[in-house]
Amino acid sequence: MHIDTDTAHLHAHRAGDAKHKHYTGDRSLKVLGWAVALTLGFAGVEAVSGFLANSLALISDAGHMVTDAAALGLALLAQLIAKRPPSARYSFGYGRAEALAAFVNGLLMLGVVGWIVVEAVQRFGAPQRVQGGMVFVVAGIGLCVNLAVAWVLSHDKKSMNTRAALVHVMGDLLGSVAALVAGAVIWYTGWMQIDPLLSILVSLLILKSTVEILRESYHHLMEGVPGQIDYLQVGADLEQVAGVESVHDLHVWSMSPGQPALIGHIEVRDLQDWPAILAAIKAMLLARHGIDHVTLQAELAQ
Secondary structure, rough: OOOOOOOHHHHHOOOOOOOOOOOOOOOOOOOHHHHHHHHHHHHHHHHHHHHOOOOHHHHHHHHHHHHHHHHHHHHHHHHHOOOOOOOOOOOOOOOOOHHHHHHHHHHHHHHHHHHHHHHHHHHHHOOOOHHHHHHHHHHHHHHHHHHHHHHHHHOOOOOOOHHHHHHHHHHHHHHHHHHHHHHHHHHOOOOOHHOOOHHHHHHHHHHHHHHHHHHHOOOOOOOOOOOEEEHHHHHHHHHOOOOEEEEEEEEEEEEEOOOOEEEEEEEOOHHHHHHHHHHHHHHHHHHHOOOOEEEEEEEOOO
């Protein structure tokens, strides 16, 4: 991956600068590619079977898988975009595409959860016949597919985007378990209410993970301080560096997931000491807070 030659010198990092790149060139697309293929391949089978069996648990699981296929496709597209290097228009690169995709995927999952709950409540009042045997068999196959997809996605733990897609798949996995149980209960007892009951239970279980992904991606898009960094402690540690009088206009955020950055103004007694002070600050920020991308302006103390 090469940066446009017209802007390469502007984006370049020299000796002593941050070590990271402004793009995720080391991310493999195979993980998401396999996940999309497996999910999309079974979604159609489960959807048709769900309507034939008249099972809400199976239809909801198929709905999850269709949404998952779209979510995984969006995640794959975002990862492709994130691999692009900085340009004259986007000087920080495209790393935030992953957080944006994660946020959109979270919103989609909220919509799916809402639809399942409404449909399930309606079925409590008017139970419908469900073919338990077909539900059991198809849900069993779906469970195996979802386990395979979850295993594939678990190999990429660095990406917020992939973790958001994994939430979809885990919801699907729970949906397959619920459909499996519903099919077995209906097959042996004929109790139809188990179908919408388990659908609501699964929806509530996946709601928590969905909200967490939405909160994390929203925090990142709003340029919030990374969760592992204590903003106040960073300020206090900066003021403890020898030669630093005070710190102001301090900002800490993530340019892309896992790449924290810091900018601020440092007041010093003597500007001639600034090179040594800056070196000490950079070493401290990297060692104590994991911040590698540092931009500071030195000012004489008033």
